[in-house]
Amino acid sequence: MNQVNPELIAAIVTEIVKQLETTGSVRLPGSASSAVPAPAKEWEDITSPECKAVPLIDNPEDPEALLRMMKRTTARIGVGRAGSRLKTQTMLALRADHAQARDAVFADVNPKVLEEAGLFTVQTMCEDKNTYVTRPDLGRQLSPEAVQTLREKCVANPDVQIYAADGLSSTAIEANLNKILPVITESLTRMGLKVGTPFYLRFGRVGSQEHVAETLGAKVVCTLIGERPGLATAESMSAYISYNAYVGMPESKRTVVSNIHKNGTAAVEAGAYVAEVIAKILEQKASGVDLVK
Numbered sequence: 001m002n003q004v005n006p007e008l009i010a011a012i013v014t015e016i017v018k019q020l021e022t023t024g025s026v027r028l029p030g031s032a033s034s035a036v037p038a039p040a041k042e043w044e045d046i047t048s049p050e051c052k053a054v055p056l057i058d059n060p061e062d063p064e065a066l067l068r069m070m071k072r073t074t075a076r077i078g079v080g081r082a083g084s085r086l087k088t089q090t091m092l093a094l095r096a097d098h099a100q101a102r103d104a105v106f107a108d109v110n111p112k113v114l115e116e117a118g119l120f121t122v123q124t125m126c127e128d129k130n131t132y133v134t135r136p137d138l139g140r141q142l143s144p145e146a147v148q149t150l151r152e153k154c155v156a157n158p159d160v161q162i163y164a165a166d167g168l169s170s171t172a173i174e175a176n177l178n179k180i181l182p183v184i185t186e187s188l189t190r191m192g193l194k195v196g197t198p199f200y201l202r203f204g205r206v207g208s209q210e211h212v213a214e215t216l217g218a219k220v221v222c223t224l225i226g227e228r229p230g231l232a233t234a235e236s237m238s239a240y241i242s243y244n245a246y247v248g249m250p251e252s253k254r255t256v257v258s259n260i261h262k263n264g265t266a267a268v269e270a271g272a273y274v275a276e277v278i279a280k281i282l283e284q285k286a287s288g289v290d291l292v293k
Contacts, residue, residue, distance in 0.1 A: 046089055047096045056080040056087055074232040074263060097232075104171035104226070104234035105133070109200070113174050117181055119164065119200040120153060122146035126203035140207035142215065150199070150215050158196030160188055160278055161218035165204030169226030175235040176260055176267040180224065183271025184278075191279055206240050206254070213245035220278055220287075221245050227258065235261040239274045243287040253288035255281065 044051050053070060055078035060066045070078050079090040086094070106129050114121060123146055125138040132139050142150070154161070162184060164177055181198060188195050196218055201208055209221040220243055227236045237260040242253060255277060260270040281287045 046093045047100065052093065056089060100171070100234050101229035104169040104229040105129075107170045108202075109166055109170045109173045113177060114200050117164075117178050117198070117200075119198055120149070121200045121202055122149050123202045124204055124208060129203070132203040136205055139203055139205035140211070142201075142208065142211045146201070147211075147215055150212070154197040154199065154216055155194070157194075157217040158219070159193040159282060160220045160222060161196035161212060161216055162198045162222045162224065163201055163209075163212060164198070164224045165201040165206075165208065165226075167204065167206070167225035168228040169234055169236065171229065171234045172226035172237040172261065173224075175262070176237045177224065179267035180237070180239075180260065180271040180274070183268055184222070184275050187272060187275035188278060191275075193279075193282070209240060209242055210245045210247045210249055213242065214247060219244065220281055222274065222278060233261055233263060236264065237261065237267070239270070241274070241278060241281060241287055243281050243285060251288075253290065255287045255291055 046052075053067075055063070055066050055070060057066065057078050057080040060078075066078050076090070076094075080087055082088070108129075123143050124132075125141045125143050126132040126135065162181065164173055164181070166173055185195055185198070196216060201212075204223075204225065206223060206225060209223045212218065212223075213221045220241060223240045225238055225240065227238050229236070236258070238256055238258040239260065241255045241257075242249070245253075257265075257270060257274050257277065259265055260267055265273070281291060284291060286292070
């Protein structure tokens, strides 16, 4: 029976600690790669981009190529495996990202965000988030109180009416609204267009813009809404734009600018582009598939 050599174990532990302190990685004798990344520290956020950027494959044949691939995508590559299963860190990151996605759907937008944007709030026919998730039809309809408030507080018959809605990601509104809204508004104003009074619609679906258009007599309606979150990001917003929207109009008449988030199209850049699209829609008096590119 082989006996444990305490001195050898102590020497190995000392060398590992030394390598971690100096290089942040551990070189394994006889490994194909030059170094194996150190495991995540217990206080690190395993959902952070920095943590996910560390490959978990043991001894990759081409570590540099793997790192280049991981920098070009948010897909879960280079995660390695433990036998036939995912590694613990990968599994925990998946569960954490799923929790963030659920929070994005069921949480309300922080009131401070809406206050900073200068938006007042109205609500659809949904009474709570559970109703909103299970009754999409009610999320497209404005409550009677909302209709009355919009008629009292908003400019009538604007060229462009912009409003935000939580949709399926309140996180997306919090991350992007105060960056994109001023860019769109200022750009349209400089074009000499009459911009309506922006507001926030709680429990709102994309189809609510048809009711907004009819209520305020807007030529163009632009809805900034949180998109269904995935495991890559919960911050994705889209801008849905319609010309002369009416209740019951087909989805094909909407123009959409999607993937507005820090790892997609940045909110400020997207705002400038949305303004250009709106100007084009007004010029051609058409949106969706009717818009000539």
